[in-house]
Amino acid sequence: MKLTQAEWQIMNALWEKHPATARDIMTRLPKDVKWAYTTLKTMLSRLSEKEAVSEQKQSNTSVYEPLISQRKARLSAFRLLLDQSFDGAMGPLMHFMLEEQKLNAKQKKELIEILQNESEESGETE
Amino acid sequence: MKLTQAEWQIMNALWEKHPATARDIMTRLPKDVKWAYTTLKTMLSRLSEKEAVSEQKQSNTSVYEPLISQRKARLSAFRLLLDQSFDGAMGPLMHFMLEEQKLNAKQKKELIEILQNESEESGETE
DNA sequence: TGGCAGCTTCGACATATGTAGTAGAATGCT
């Protein structure tokens, strides 16, 4: 499932809290997004066609629910980035992240801790 | 500079070895890409318009050179993924990568080492 | 019960992206 930029903004708002109406979602979109209400509705319809969200009518108002998990969406996006921009390998990506200083000292420290903790355990989510 | 999927495939081929002609690039595209020669040319023209590559005529044949570095392109793509899909924070991304088992034990170990070494140094930004 | 307010559905349109054909110029082989 590939989401477009606009779709990500909507899905992010929806994952944050749902079910939600179009109005609800509007208020949770990034501040710099200034869509007409119908623009959002159009996007929601398209997401519904794509089976990314479900649409239920409560009397005259539609209530939406995500049908794809954030985890799956992230996985797709991540894989795409990896394949498309980093030769499909973690190595280049890791190097890139470190070289670009995408991590500050504190983050590095946290990361090290996470890594060390996780090294002991197994387990998954969803 | 945002590159599309098709553009990434071309730029990857061009970064790999350049200058290069359209024919050269054709041979280095992913195996599953089966474009007509003119399709590639169209893409190259668009990349040229976008100032992502330069086009020089050697007599009657165009020779291309990347004008944007792979590093910069990766940076854009990475930032976009981070902002769009991971709340713009490394934390969620790191957790995601670990949970998804994108890193095996050895890689984690290496990563920890790199992190600890780099922790002392400083660097610059873009 | 007449309306306003808010929702919904449809249709429309611009730009972006993917994909390619055609025509004509430049090259090079014979």
Next chain:
DNA sequence: AGCATTCTACTACATATGTCGAAGCTGCCA
């Protein structure tokens, strides 16, 4: 010189994406 090969430049077209406006329901309140 004449022809086949190979390029380039243009044009075209479908689908995807971003953005709305218009018009028609629904429900609630004075």
